[in-house]
Amino acid sequence: MALAVTSSSSAAVSGSGFSFSSSSYELKAPQIGSFRLSERAVNFSKRRCSVRPINAQPKRSDSVVPFAANIVAPEVVEKVEAEVEVEDYEQLAKELENASPLEIMDRALEKFGNDIAIAFSGAEDVALIEYAHLTGRPFRVFSLDTGRLNPETYQFFDAVEKHYGIHIEYMFPDSVEVQALVRSKGLFSFYEDGHQECCRVRKVRPLRRALKGLRAWITGQRKDQSPGTRSEIPVVQVDPVFEGLDGGSGSLVKWNPVANVQGQDIWNFLRAMNVPVNSLHSRGFVSIGCEPCTRPVLPGQHEREGRWWWEDAKAKECGLHKGNIKDENVNGNGNGALHANGTTPTVPDIFNTQNLVTLSRAGIENLARLEDRKEPWIVVLYAPWCPYCQAMEESYVELADKLAGSGVKVGKFRADGEHKEYAQRELQLGSFPTILFFPKYNSRPIKYPTEKRDVDSLMAFVNALR
Template identity: 85%
Template sequence: MALAVTSSSSPSTGISGSGFPFSSSSSELKAPQVCSFRLSDRLDVLSRAVKLSQRRCSVKPVNAEPKTNASIVPIATTIAAAEAVEKVEPEDYERLAKELENASPLEIIDRALEKFGNDIAIAFSGAEDVALIEYARLTGRPFRVFSLDTGRLNPETYQFFDTVEKQYGIRIEYMFPDAVEVQALVRSKGLFSFYEDGHQECCRVRKVRPLRRALKGLRAWITGQRKDQSPGTRSEIPVVQVDPVFEGMDGGIGSLVKWNPVANVEGQDIWNFLRAMNVPVNSLHSQGYVSIGCEPCTRPVLPGQHEREGRWWWEDAKAKECGLHKGNIKEGNTAQLNGNGNGALHANGTETVPDIFNSQNLVTLTRPGIENLARLENRKESWIVVLYAPWCPFCQAMEASYVELAEKLAGTGVKVGKFRADGDQKEYAKQELQLGSFPTILFFPKGSSRPIKYPSEKRDVDSLMSFVTALR
């Protein structure tokens, strides 16, 4: 309510401490002409307003922190702040994995994108995991895609990257290896050192470290891992998990979540989906490539061969991982064969991996047995022997044909044997028996001391029989 004060000379106006306009005079205060209240009435109203304001200020907001002299926080802001610091329970991803065990890839990806928004990205390798991008598109949610450009991919893969970007209207976030590290590796060991000392060092420089940098900017990632890609190493992949190897943007163990939406999907079903949705695929697939990686380390597979057999083919099955998913590798090669040769055992005696190539027409060779066979210079009978590991999916795949071979050779003067060459026997087999990867098949001719290694990857019974017939 305005109070006008007039002087005998010229008027002046200002703002009082209470926020009311006032004027001053050397003589007396006069009631304003614009209001019928007198000064005493207005002062009474002002007094009551101040008292009401004081009573309101004495009421503390719910859950509000006590005010300090340094700052005054509005009630709404204070309540919001109190709610923001409320403790949030961490997600139980083991429980969530069980909940989503039978969910479709579309449902799993939708849940992942909904939960993590811009802090999650799809890892795209240029192979059939383009299905992940198609599923993400179908959710209708925004999504990010990244890929590792090792500098040694096939030209067809680079062309495929460009096709995918145009098809989905996205920009793939490429991660590159450190140039200094690559230079040091190539200068010290050459361009193809991985053929001689294993691919792990090269993959660590060109793939694992760039991936580590990419994941440090995320809270979750989506991969195309499937259980059937490598039964010996990926058989226990959950659809979602706390990443056991890499760290996310918050740092530390448990800071990154790994989603594997197609873990329970078979490869054939993935391809049926790609065809049904008319999704573009890498042209290398039509040339016999199934699992696609770097050009020097990938080759087509033959009909009936497992898809991972085209990756790092010069190494045994347990090495056919580059390190990106080593946290999901099932450790099966540490188990030892029991006394009867019927299965692999843990230290507590429980059977885990059944033995293979079990037939009355097959001879199980021990270490002394294979050593004696290798030392004989004038054998009375020829032998064909498979060096194997029971957990190896490629050994498992040839079991039926090898057992049939033993049946066909029964009574012909050619003995058929098997020698388990993993675990403690692996170094001996590599040094003395030409073991390169599992399975390795050797023929010990009658009257000759040096075994002949079967050179082909065709392990059907007819191919094996032709090999034996040519050398017996």
């Protein structure tokens, strides 16, 4: 594995496949751009991961990320494991909640040394590399090459390597698995049956292999990227999904230094530091993934709407951060997990307000059949166990209150269980929640086309059609 590492001197490690670049300055607590590193960032805990010097010469290995296993002596592994186990990361997340990204990055690199790496996606994650560079500490960078990235993304990788004097670690999917998928289902099966299977082969499994060689990783997740799945991510956590070098639950720590940073502030930082950016950004691409699954977004659209757009309101996650989804009873197709007797879990109902009409099966059928309605309706097709329905409850209830007395009726129809097949066949249900507008003098309902479900966006949809 080629590692991206920086240190205080420029040197090439013979036979290791690693390069080291340098920062020729000393990190100072005062101002770095518009960011300040507090004294706490400098006077961190004395505990460090005891590894050999970063310029030690490890054995050559064809595996990519598990370099750390080659440079840590067995007795040191036991010591590091014990230190990681006793750390209270929930408490640490609270302590760092208001810390700057630079301070969080410095804390992560100081604590885990060569056992941590930055996950670089080829988009605005370059901010993570810049923060790591500013700490003056050695750091590693890896990226998942799915084989289906845009040419501009590969050019961006090259520009980043040259700018920072590093070598990015590239992880590739298993060729046999890709071959089997393409031969059996074609190159674009994800347009028909969802992106999860392709992402699992090309991204999730390579990531799993990469993380097995680490004790911690650094991501560019932000709370504002996806309100449905990322709104509560902490700045540091025990990874709820993947395993690290020591194996087992709790063996991997996940750092999210920019969790509390707004996208606009990230871009202000990138411009201020004059770092390379993906040229696709200048053409309307905000969130960048594989070429077939990414498109530009229009003004006013949420950045994640450019990803897997054909899936409408499904969760915009590929599986790399599926731990963000709290309710594990929800699968990738928007279906609730069934009990052994075939029924869905019993959970409290949602969207409860006096200004909202609960439609029965007969009620929604009658509404759908009407060709000359006296008033328009907006109706949500939902399942109370669905976390994305739960996430939009507040905004939808507020919408109902705002539209009270306006001549627009607001309704809800529970479309899971025995009603799901009907909703899929007759009401355009693809995933939960699905929102429909039933206009006057027209029998065909109009489907709300975006996952942006704040009250202003919903109101704009209604006002444009009523």
